[in-house]
Amino acid sequence: MTNNDLWKFGKGWLCGYTEDKELIRRVKRYKKDWVIAADYFKNGRLVGVQFKIPIEQRRAAERMFDVRASSF
Numbered sequence: 001m002t003n004n005d006l007w008k009f010g011k012g013w014l015c016g017y018t019e020d021k022e023l024i025r026r027v028k029r030y031k032k033d034w035v036i037a038a039d040y041f042k043n044g045r046l047v048g049v050q051f052k053i054p055i056e057q058r059r060a061a062e063r064m065f066d067v068r069a070s071s072f
Helices: 023-028 055-065
Strands: 004-008 013-018 036-041 043-054
Touching: 004 055, 013 023, 013 055, 023 043, 023 055, 043 055
Parallel strands: none
Antiparallel strands: 004 013, 013 043, 036 043
């Protein structure tokens, strides 16, 4: 099971967290303006990635992460 989440991060930004390897690949390939805010490792292996996303792309982020953004 993968874990995806979106939340508001200051004015004009969202943060998105995922453990889905395929979603991480898609974001890195297609969303060059989404910045990697943090990488999470366990025993030397990547387990999750947190992205900083412009608020204007909220709907695209909700579709990619398959969740609704919280704190709106």
